[in-house]
Amino acid sequence: MSETSRQHRARAEWPLWEVFVRSRRGLSHTHVGSVHAPDAALALRNARDLYTRRSEGVSLWVVPAEQITASSPDEKDPFFEPAADKAYRHPTFYEVPEGVRNL
Amino acid sequence: MTTVLPERGPGGEAGGGVGDVSPTDEAALQSAFDAAIGADERIEPRDWMPDGYRATLIRQIAQHAHSEIIGMQPEANWITRAPSLRRKAILMAKVQDEAGHGLYLYSAAETLGVSRDELLDKLHSGRQKYSSIFNYPTLTWADVGAIGWLVDGAAITNQVPLCRCSYGPYARAMVRVCKEESFHQRQGYELLLALSRGTPAQHAMAQDAVDRWWWPSLMMFGPPDAESAHSAQSMAWKIKRHGNDELRQRFVDICVPQAEALGLTLPDPDLRWNEERGSHDFGEIDWSEFQQVLKGNGPCNEQRISQRRRAHEEGAWVREAAAAYARKRAAAPSNEDGRR
Numbered sequence: 001m002s003e004t005s006r007q008h009r010a011r012a013e014w015p016l017w018e019v020f021v022r023s024r025r026g027l028s029h030t031h032v033g034s035v036h037a038p039d040a041a042l043a044l045r046n047a048r049d050l051y052t053r054r055s056e057g058v059s060l061w062v063v064p065a066e067q068i069t070a071s072s073p074d075e076k077d078p079f080f081e082p083a084a085d086k087a088y089r090h091p092t093f094y095e096v097p098e099g100v101r102n103l
Numbered sequence: 104m105t106t107v108l109p110e111r112g113p114g115g116e117a118g119g120g121v122g123d124v125s126p127t128d129e130a131a132l133q134s135a136f137d138a139a140i141g142a143d144e145r146i147e148p149r150d151w152m153p154d155g156y157r158a159t160l161i162r163q164i165a166q167h168a169h170s171e172i173i174g175m176q177p178e179a180n181w182i183t184r185a186p187s188l189r190r191k192a193i194l195m196a197k198v199q200d201e202a203g204h205g206l207y208l209y210s211a212a213e214t215l216g217v218s219r220d221e222l223l224d225k226l227h228s229g230r231q232k233y234s235s236i237f238n239y240p241t242l243t244w245a246d247v248g249a250i251g252w253l254v255d256g257a258a259i260t261n262q263v264p265l266c267r268c269s270y271g272p273y274a275r276a277m278v279r280v281c282k283e284e285s286f287h288q289r290q291g292y293e294l295l296l297a298l299s300r301g302t303p304a305q306h307a308m309a310q311d312a313v314d315r316w317w318w319p320s321l322m323m324f325g326p327p328d329a330e331s332a333h334s335a336q337s338m339a340w341k342i343k344r345h346g347n348d349e350l351r352q353r354f355v356d357i358c359v360p361q362a363e364a365l366g367l368t369l370p371d372p373d374l375r376w377n378e379e380r381g382s383h384d385f386g387e388i389d390w391s392e393f394q395q396v397l398k399g400n401g402p403c404n405e406q407r408i409s410q411r412r413r414a415h416e417e418g419a420w421v422r423e424a425a426a427a428y429a430r431k432r433a434a435a436p437s438n439e440d441g442r443r
Contacts (some may be wrong), residue, residue: 012426013218013219013220014422014425014426016213033207033210033211033275033276034210034213035206035210036219038422038425038426038428038429039425039428039429039432039433042425042429049203050203050206050207053196053199053200053203054283070149072149073147073149073150073151
């Protein structure tokens with residue numbers, strides 16, 4: 001390995017992993033932040049050391065940040081628009097006569 | 104829909120907008136941003152934001168992260184000489200927390216489009232600053248207590264309002280940090296109390312530490328609002344929620360009764376209760392000292408940054424080896440530990 005490529009490799013940043021913690025049984029994993037790590041095993045260890053020092057979790061997920069697909073904020077209105085005009089999806093849309101219970 | 108990172112700013116460049124925007128688009132984006140700030144909504148990483156807002160956040164979060172990392176040094180100085188196993192375990196946990204706080208904050212800064220390496224480079228080359236307080240030496244064991252009580256106390260006073268900062272990732276990081284800081288402050292207070300109630304020599308050691316750390320702690324809130332370069336704009340953006348002077352006053356009022364309970368005095372002859380204001384008056388701060396330390400002429404500036412650089416350089420082979428190992432395993436997964 002040439003000196004420059006060695007330096008380049010030493011300097012190349014470890015990939016970024018997004019970290020999700022299940023705080024206790026019965027709850028979903030929640031995003032808490034990110035860590036850098038060379039591989040998945042070390043990402044888990046780093047995430048444990050960083051985000052669960054006080055028993056904040058019973059389970060951890062780490063996901064390569066570049067693998068996540070997200071909706072884009074600048075198209076958020078058209079993208080989520082189909083849900084906006086369907087008030088009939090909510091129970092409050094419907095009228096129920098006075099006195100009718102358990103509905 | 105586009106493939107992008109969920110918690111990253113657009114592009115890799117700090118200060119970038121969302122692609123090419125025309126002036127009219129920009130005006131619309133600006134007014135949407137202003138409306139969100141006005142309505143006390145949070146700004147999230149991939150939202151459009153003014154370049155100045157992004158740059159201010161990067162500067163502030165980076166400085167905050169660097170302070171946590173450099174802040175490990177003055178206390179780590181006493182780990183090997185902690186007077187009991189209990190104190191040693193506590194101090195190690197605290198110093199580890201400081202590293203953790205630095206990492207939460209670097210993670211938040213990275214959502215704005217800067218890389219971790221870039222931030223570390225700027226710390227090591229002096230292009231980004233850290234809190235001046237960590238350029239003072241820890242001369243005795245009592246300094247560990249004074250740092251916990253006063254320095255972490257001042258930090259908490261500053262940081263609690265940051266939990267409501269307009270930038271989501273910064274606010275969320277601060278919630279975690281604040282939860283952990285209260286242990287830091289209490290262990291320091293307990294340590295000082297033990298010394299204060301100890302032998303006359305121990306009591307004197309505690310008093311000496313408080314005498315040395317009091318004024319630098321007050322300086323942690325930054326210059327008076329009238330002279331603070333960024334205060335007004337940061338308040339308008341709801342990055343900051345209170346002025347420097349207001350937070351400093353709050354801190355003084357909190358500390359006075361705590362010092363009395365410790366049986367220690369605060370080194371300010373002008374410190375007295377002002378019935379009319381319902382607050383304590385206190386003496387003039389020596390801002391020339393603050394400026395000197397800021398310029399790099401504090402007692403430990405050189406030592407702190409060179410130790411940080413050395414730690415980084417000496418860790419290079421570990422980072423490189425781990426990366427090489429990861430590449431090798433990725434290339435030949437079937438040979439992984441011979442188990443597959």
